[in-house]
Amino acid sequence: MSPPNRISTLFGHEELSIIADSEDFLRECALLGFNTANISKLEKLPKNSIVFSFSNDAAKMTFELAKNTESKKSVFCATQVFEPTVAAALYSLKLLLSCNFxxxxxxxxxxxxxxxxxxxxxxxxxxxxxxxxxxxxxxxxxxxxxxxxxxxxxxxxxxxxxxxxxxxxxxxxxxxxxxxxxxxxxxxxxxxxxxxxxxxxxxxxxxxxxxxxxxxxxxxxxxxxxxxxxxxxxxxxxxxxxxxxxxxxxxxxxxxxxxxxxxxxxxxxxxxxxxxxxxxxxxxxxxxxxxxxxxxxxxxxxxxxxx
Structure with missing residues (x-):
């Protein structure tokens, strides 16, 4: 899925991926047309990503992967310390995509x-x-x-x-x-x-x-x-x-x-x-x-x- 125009301020017109440790959330994002990946299956971050951590382990893993990634642009959403539900994460994603960065x-x-x-x-x-x-x-x-x-x-x-x-x-x-x-x-x-x-x-x-x-x-x-x-x-x-x-x-x-x-x-x-x-x-x-x-x-x- 091509990133919405407003988020292109961050990523240009390059493809972005949604990364998370919740398969239910990733499934919903895939239905919206996004590239998705479970953080536990990655060795490094994609070049352009929005990361939703549903656990402290996933948050820690995000920054460990970032160290191993030479070229990365990533927006990090620490869902686990706020409201780690699929509904709240989808709400946050919707707002994020509507923002004028x-x-x-x-x-x-x-x-x-x-x-x-x-x-x-x-x-x-x-x-x-x-x-x-x-x-x-x-x-x-x-x-x-x-x-x-x-x-x-x-x-x-x-x-x-x-x-x-x-x-x-x-x-x-x-x-x-x-x-x-x-x-x-x-x-x-x-x-x-x-x-x-x-x-x-x-x-x-x-x-x-x-x-x-x-x-x-x-x-x-x-x-x-x-x-x-x-x-x-x-x-x-x-x-x-x-x-x-x-x-x-x-x-x-x-x-x-x-x-x-x-x-x-x-x-x-x-x-x-x-x-x-x-x-x-x-x-x-x-x-x-x-x-x-x-x-x-x-x-x-x-x-x-x-x-």
């Missing part, structure tokens, strides 16, 4: 320039009432066109956001956020089961995610600490605090999404990594190990410098 990469560059040229920003649109400041020496992460002009293996999320992360609590946070945001959906990641977390937490988080996707939520933050998450005036701050592990309600990420193309097709009930790239902003708590990493997605929010 060229526009997203160009937008990342302009966002990066704005962040590097200013220190204080006002958030507006979608009823946002918030301000964020960034440290003068903080380095936001962005993916630019030159980063994918030659060989690459990149996580799908990196194509659609510019972000600051604060994963080491001993270091100062590179950003400071205060204000309120309307939340359209959340995204949750737990990299491996943690026996210390309360029983039934996964079910509770799933329930909260479904409620937010149906009714929205209001998130309040003061000095990088979440102070409230309300759905229809019901407070859910205690659940967040339980779920986030050792980092509690302290923010661990501030990101600006640049993916405008997926707005009309997004389904916040699906725990897909594609959702977090939605044009707007998202904040996160948790480290994904001691507890959940939870992204709060607020689409259609603009970030503008305060001069």
């Amino acid at each position: 060229e526009h997203a990469l160009c937008t990342q560059r302009s966002v990066l320039n704005m962040l590097n040229s200013n220190e204080s920003f006002l958030l507006s649109g979608n009823d946002a009432d918030a301000q964020v400041s960034v440290s003068p020496h903080a380095q936001p992460y962005a993916l630019l066109a030159e980063d994918v002009s030659h060989d690459f293996v990149q996580s799908v999320a990196e194509f659609f956001e510019v972000h600051y992360a604060h994963m080491n609590p001993q270091e100062p946070c590179p950003f400071s956020f205060t204000g309120t945001l309307k939340i359209a959906g959340i995204l949750t990641v737990l990299r491996k089961p943690n026996p210390i977390l309360p029983e039934g937490l996964k079910t509770s988080i799933r329930w909260l995610s479904d409620r937010i996707s149906e009714e929205g939520a209001l998130l309040s933050i003061k000095d990088n600490t979440i102070t409230s998450l309300k759905v229809k005036n019901e407070e859910h701050i205690k659940l967040l605090d339980l779920a986030a592990g050792s980092r509690g309600l302290q923010l661990t990420e501030f990101a600006i999404g640049v993916n405008e193309a997926i707005a009309s097709n997004i389904d916040y009930k699906i725990n897909s990594q594609m959702n977090e790239g939605i044009s707007g902003v998202h904040l996160a708590i948790g480290d994904g190990s001691s507890g959940y990493h939870i992204d709060f997605l607020s689409p259609s929010v603009n970030v503008n410098p305060i001069h």
Whole structure:
């Protein structure tokens, strides 16, 4: 199958393959007309590929194969830490194929320039009432066109956001956020089961995610600490605090999404990594190990410098 025009930004007009460790998913992709291969049967990656890992072993194998592959362009989708179902992977693939990669990469560059040229920003649109400041020496992460002009293996999320992360609590946070945001959906990641977390937490988080996707939520933050998450005036701050592990309600990420193309097709009930790239902003708590990493997605929010 010829890759859709928009993904040709990455692969030219050369053929691409879908790689995974789920035969059911690969069967569905073959029905869509794609070349497919099970990762366990490969000795190296195809020249152009989209990889969906349904297990940690497959994720590890992807990067081992990449080391053995001289020429490769690969988009990596870590399905196993989000929602490792065929339905969720097909949803992610559909969104991925609808993306305007060229526009997203160009937008990342302009966002990066704005962040590097200013220190204080006002958030507006979608009823946002918030301000964020960034440290003068903080380095936001962005993916630019030159980063994918030659060989690459990149996580799908990196194509659609510019972000600051604060994963080491001993270091100062590179950003400071205060204000309120309307939340359209959340995204949750737990990299491996943690026996210390309360029983039934996964079910509770799933329930909260479904409620937010149906009714929205209001998130309040003061000095990088979440102070409230309300759905229809019901407070859910205690659940967040339980779920986030050792980092509690302290923010661990501030990101600006640049993916405008997926707005009309997004389904916040699906725990897909594609959702977090939605044009707007998202904040996160948790480290994904001691507890959940939870992204709060607020689409259609603009970030503008305060001069």
